[in-house]
Amino acid sequence: MTPCLSLSDVRKAFGPIEILHGIDFDLYPGEVHALIGENGAGKSTLMKILGGYLRPTSGSVQLDGAPVSFQSGAEAEARGIVVIHQEFNLAPDLTVADNIYLGRELGGLFLDHKAMREGAQALLDQLDCPVSPDARIRDLPVSDRQMVEIAKALGRKARVLIMDEPSAVLTQREVQVLFRIIDKLRSAGVALLYTSHRLEEVSHLADRITVLRDGAVVRRAMRNELSEDGMATAMVGRDLADIFPPRRTDFGPVVLEVQDFAVPPLVQGVSLALRRGEVLGISGLFGAGRTELAEGLVGLRPHHGIIRRNGAAVAVRSLSDAERHGIAYLTEDRKERGLLLDKSLRENLTLSTLRRFGALFLSRPAEDAALTQAISDFDIRAPRRDIAVGNLSGGNQQKLLLAKTMLPAPEIVIIDEPTRGIDIGTKSQIYHFIDRLARQGLSVIVISSDMPEILGLSDRVLVMRQGRVAGVLDGTDISETAVVRLIMGTSEKAAPHV
Amino acid sequence: AQDQTYTIGVSIPSATHGFMGGLNWHAQQTIERLEATYPQLDFVLATAGEPGKQVDDLEDMLATRNIDALVVLPFESEPLTGPVKAVKDAGKWVTVVDRGLSQPGIEDLYVAGDNTAFGRVAGEYFRQNLPSGAKIVVLRGIPTTLDNERVDAFQAAIDGSGIEIVDMQHGNWNRDDAFTVMQDFLSKHQQIDAVWAADDDMALGVMEAIAQAGREDEMWIVGGAGMKEIIKRIMDGDKQIPVNVTYPPAQISTAIEMTALRFVSDTPVYGRFIIGSTLVTQENAAAFYFPDSPF
Amino acid sequence: MSKISLSATGPLAALVLLVVLGAFLNDNFLSAGNITNVLARSAFIGMIAVGMTFVITSGGLDLSVGSMAAFIAGMMILAMNALVPTLGIGMPLVLAGMAVALVVGLLAGVGNGLLITRAGIEPFIVTLGTMGIFRSLVTWIADGGTLSLDFEARQFYRPVYYDGLFGIAWPIIVFAIIAVAGEITMRHTRFGRYCEAIGSNDKVARYSAVKVERVQLWTYIALGMLVGLATILYVPRLGSASGSTGLLWELEAIAAVIIGGTALKGGYGRVWGTVVGVLILSLIDNILNLADLVSPYLNGAIQGVIIVLAVVLQRGKSSAEGR
């Protein structure tokens, strides 16, 4: 069988830096091919080359055995190669249906709104996605946006479908739907290329696996030739001893106590306590109100209720108040709320703590020193210091954001989705950072939709459902089933305690 | 002094409305003609869209063009007084045109129209040709001192005649604006016996609005400044535009020529030359008709 | 559907308030004559503003439209005067004049559009430049004065502004057609959709096979041709063009677009809103002329206050929409 899409000896450089070093790659109809690798390994770059969005610096792309040179993604799409991009590729002001049909609208001289709305609805139904075709993208949460992206790609009748981390922001349920669709497409003979940092997904889905490290292929394998550990080892290039750090044992006094806390309209009657040196995991479905709770706690949203720091009631009306009381928050939306993508590392690192870098004039040397420190503390890998942060890989962006959050030296840090879209090696690094912080006497709240992360990291787990605390699990009570029960509301402990 | 060359700077507002357009045209024509006639004369022409820019122009003439004389039509009197005085103090000849400086005795030569007479002559015509109780509307120019002078003189001239000014708005010496304002006046007022449009550009806009409303027979219009189309109509005995009041843009030519004379002959040319505003009627209109001027 | 009506209520409320105010201040305000006047006057800026809506929606800007109108009017008058001996007075002459206006508008739009999309210069700078160029050229052609259409030709051409169909003036009819066509284009054609997509995120549009540069170029061309069309209706009104023709039209057109609820950064265009914006601006002038104010010197201040208030009103509504 001839591969329907292949690369031979493809190299790609951005300016003087070569990212891909001579890649050979084949994709066959009717297979799910997984491409895995660390952040910055070059997966997205390779996919963009396949999809016609980037041109290789040298080497060639073949479609059905014949060399092609696509001038644009649109050209490739016309030949049946469709890409679901890692970054959102939706126009925020347009509606869901508008976006799904963008560039290939139905209708003659006039748009056939009805047909497009119905078509969009059908695609969304296929994905079990409850979003209305008339909703504006800017009003949708990230997971829904990702489903719309998938619907958009499905609507393009692909013979090659390239998916760059489609599951990173999806819920468990949505991932199941996605897998069902992928299975269906595979049986229909579509060639599928898939990336994810969730290795269990890869071992579940993939027929073949290609591992990329530092822009070169280091391993090709069939599905059953490679265990998840094997994948991780191949990606990182060394054995990953323990993904999760060992658990902590001695905790200090309660440093943060929240009583009857509400962040209208969703979050109601939340009470929690956090001890010194502890990691508190908060689990729940998307939309359970975890982010709202966190943003309320740090003064980003109007709230009411009591917040006590070390026993004393405090008012947190703004982020500056939170900072003054030693509370920091790391947002889940790294690209829209966390980092200025077109600014350099330095400017991003110091933005929220500029006050510390000079009374009247900012001290560049001090800022540079802080950056040097952050780069070494958090192992940030950037090709150049003055590179725009948007060009960093996701993992390095996340480490930078972590460094930025830790710069004010908070005593309590709330980390919302610490590892979304981050490779296994970096994930482990981040877990160890969090552990180190806790051992240094900080208190950490980790909000996560990643079950192993919650289980592996937390000393206690608080589960939220529909804006309320569904229950708190401690020590040996923490187990996947217990957490899932609380999430789903099927446990005896599910009665919301007020 | 035939072998010596002289540079004369001419600074005027730019051609942003009909009258200034005419003035610009006359200035350029005169300069061309004089440069051809007198090889020893050199002219520098600068136009400005606002007073600040005109001050810049004067500074540039002094600093880089080594002018021997300046002919200036000040955009506004107050702000230009100082800068023109600076030119005078640098030992240059100064001719001021049309708008006097706010301080007497700076200029060597003053050539001007008479804004007060411009308003008064029009006002007198209204007084003589309208009965007491007649209703008129007035379109004013761009808010400026000279517009104030004209309107004040007009009002003074009709004062006590029983003629009522029922409405007054700024048409900004602009045809389109005058058209719009007049349209609204016509909607607003059932009785209008005459219109003082104060400027021929505005008069043309006013006429169109009246024609559209079909009220040509109800009122006549007096414009001003002697635009050729209007003069032609007066010559032809148009009832709608019985007369006009001159305010000749050609005064700039007089000023430039007289300044040039100072350098090419021994004629003494000091003094003040006020070009009065006369009433143009069908009888004398031919004398004011310049078909080649753009104005 | 409910979306359109909701988003339109904001500026509409301001418009209705103005109409009530006008009717209250002057009995003739609601007369057929006055309404015809206001609508016919709005037509020029209106057509231009409809074109501007597309330019702004797709993330552009055009400061040159006012001078472009003056330049087109000048070229049109020159051409018609020159053709009188050949074509005589009649339909062919008028049609030739109209063709000149549209072609010059098209070329002006192509010029702006190419400098912006091919040379990649900021729209603000390009059109600031061409704004100076067009106005200068018309002043130069007119020798600082006024270009006037041949008297006979003018008499023949005049009805294009002053007459109409079934008692409705031509400019109003044409404006209405353009407004409806604009609304349909924005909401129901690919072009409108692409304008919004580009203004919303041009990279996304490019990734979705939208020919970004081509669409943007067309917005400028369409605007140029609409300026040409506006000029076709403007010239018969007064039969002349000068350096002061179309002064500040660009500001008025842009203001109408923004008052109408189109975002200045692009991505979201409302043609109906623009039409309402244009009417609001015209009505303010009309009411100021009809009412007896303390001093006409204060007209500008009252205009300013009303413009801001109109938008406050709209914002009040649209924030309820949750934008």
Next chain:
Amino acid sequence: MSKISLSATGPLAALVLLVVLGAFLNDNFLSAGNITNVLARSAFIGMIAVGMTFVITSGGLDLSVGSMAAFIAGMMILAMNALVPTLGIGMPLVLAGMAVALVVGLLAGVGNGLLITRAGIEPFIVTLGTMGIFRSLVTWIADGGTLSLDFEARQFYRPVYYDGLFGIAWPIIVFAIIAVAGEITMRHTRFGRYCEAIGSNDKVARYSAVKVERVQLWTYIALGMLVGLATILYVPRLGSASGSTGLLWELEAIAAVIIGGTALKGGYGRVWGTVVGVLILSLIDNILNLADLVSPYLNGAIQGVIIVLAVVLQRGKSSAEGR
């Protein structure tokens, strides 16, 4: 460092070309007198443009600065004339006038800023509104004519424009100080950093504990006070204010900012670039006065062409930077 020098070369190249052209056209171009003239008259727009750089960098816009200057000049003259009997002619009078200018500027800035940040209305609309309001008010106060400073007071005040220190005129000195202070503020203070952050992505800024509204408000206040400062230097030059004072300054200031390489959508501000942009605009006028053109009617066209060319030159450079 290398970034600053690189990004500045674009407009600088255009500036250098203009200087060479000027020197070639006229021997007196490089004379101290002419250079003083050009620099001193750039000072007004220059100071305003420096303030505008911050407003635009943080994602705002201010169309009202020209009328604001006229209004401030008017208020200043009124106040000084009124105070002559009390304070007599002398330093106290001048200082009082200056204080009035700064306070009125500050209040104007606060007004614009609050409407934009608190009421959340688009900067374009707010400042279009206040532009009309300020200009109207000054025309009204001046009764359609000119407000003139008391003659004696004027004589005493005059040196503030015409004299200087060590042969350098005051406006040049003040402009230089403002430019340097602006550059330092943009590059080396929190405020500048916050402006860039807000213009780049205001949500990220908000999540980084930046008080977005407060910073934006301050950009308008700073701009208002700079307009006041510019007026302090402007009034002794012309000694009067009228409805035509500061006409189109807003357009010149914005153009200077954009020519200087600041992005109109915000996020990236170059104060040095703005200074270069202002000088380019002044030099164009100066050079047009040095040379004898075909027709002064074409000045605007040549200006337009040079503005576009200056930006083409800059773009050529900056695209090599890979922006």
